[in-house]
Amino acid sequence: MAVKIIESCVNCFACEPACPSHAIYEAKPHFLVDAKKCTECEGDFPVFQCASICPIEGAILDSFGLAINPPGSLTGIPPEKMAKAMAELQSH
């Protein structure tokens, strides 16, 4: 039972001090979670602390491998709108 930080992490350090179990550590190319230490905040907080401060959608996965903050949930940008804007950029 542990969360996972994946490659879309931008290394902003925000989650590291927020973790009650000191399970998050700086690494290359991005921050990682020590699965042995991670408690998913159980007993400390009702919500994942790392995923509550993380600004990047999809960067932290729960133990089922699902994004805790799915696309659009933090920025408010509808995913299809984002995809369209990026596709337009690519075509230039």
Add this chain to the structure above:
Amino acid sequence: MQLPVLNDTPSHGEHGAKEGCAASSCGTTENQMDNLPDSIREKVQNHPCYSEDAHHYFARMHVAVAPACNIQCHYCNRKYDCANESRPGVVSELLTPDQAVKKTMAVAANIPQMTVLGIAGPGDPLANPERTFETFRRLSQEAPDIKLCVSTNGLALPDAVEELSKHNIDHVTITINCVDPEVGAKIYPWIFWKNKRIKGIKGAKILIEQQQKGLEMLIAKGILVKVNSVMIPGVNDQHLAEVSKVVKSKGAFLHNVMPLIAEAEHGTFYGVMGQRGPTPDELQDLQDSCSGDMNMMRHCRQCRADAVGMLGEDRGDEFTLDKIEDMEIDYSAAMEKRKVIHQAIQAEMDSKRLEKAEKAQQHKQEPKLTTRPVLMAVATSGQGVINLHFGHAKEFLIYEASPYGVRFISHRKADQYCGGDTTCGDGETTLQITIRALAGCEAVLCSKVGYEPWEQLEAAGIAPNGEHAMEPIEEAVLAVYKEMAAAGKLDSIPEAIRAIA
């Protein structure tokens, strides 16, 4: 502590919106800081960000030690690593406090006119208290001749005031975009507060309360507070006059209203959703309408969170980590040298101020013109004089000349933020983009103009002028204004120029 009213001048008849300009009909506007109490003026007179005057002489730098943030703003994208963009929140290399101290001392030794070190991100400095305060603590010990500044979104500010007051930090900038949570909910999608992500109006309300509380606490401690606001058309543009009133009544000494920067390629909410930024006219109108209540700052360049050099220039490439690694800095020797140079610059600024005041007295004797106002663009690399070729200018300073004098309005970038190739999107050349950026100006003053731009500028209704090279900006603008008035060019309002109601 309440500061005296700034720019508290009666309106000038039909130019009621122009209260920011000096009350007297002198040739040049009074110094932006002239109305401040001596104690504050003393603190800001060599600060390039706080004094319009000083920004022609002194440089600043930011060190990017603060990556974490505790809120999300709709104009920010937290994927902050980009070398080619110049805007707040963007950096190339994140520094540790140790690296930041080394870099600061290297810059101070090599750019002695650098007087100010700021921590401005790329996240929120106060959401990274250990990294931010470690940097400040070491710098106030090891480089005591550098002024320290910090900017913040304000959420963690009340808890940081005590610590800030310990570190020789006498300037704090708070970004306050609203005082109404309903407006705030359209700007801030969420905040992280007391171990929870709080969205919408509830989050915005907490943020606003913390900002206002922090502002009051800083003023009570005697720390100078500047307020930054991002002008977002249709979101907070109507609301910012209210913000200006509120922050001024609480003792902020300067309000910096900045235009929203929003492009789809930045990947920000506003960029992707097609929210536009204000036009130069809209920005100027808002700054003018706020200036009756609050001292306005108009020379802000919205720097990167790792900018180095004079405002408008970025010498960060000279001080990358691998380069500073090899630099041996003898800081006590550097401090001696810096002191001498600072005194020389101060003497030059003082004599120029005196000269300006004398000239202003002379102009008072002259008959007053009755023309419409006119905008002019100026190419300068500093020292308050016209000393840059048209083609070398990466930005232009915009001045307004009118019967009430000459006043600085804003700066406009000549090159695009993306800094890409010479043709952009619609096949426009860099020259065409630059000319478009100067829309509304009727003259451009520079040390020299090439043949090709000369023709195109004339065709665009902007008179190129290279006759005032090395002259003080305000004097030159005034001289060109008088020539234009004498030639009858300012009798009527051309279609292309903004209507001054």
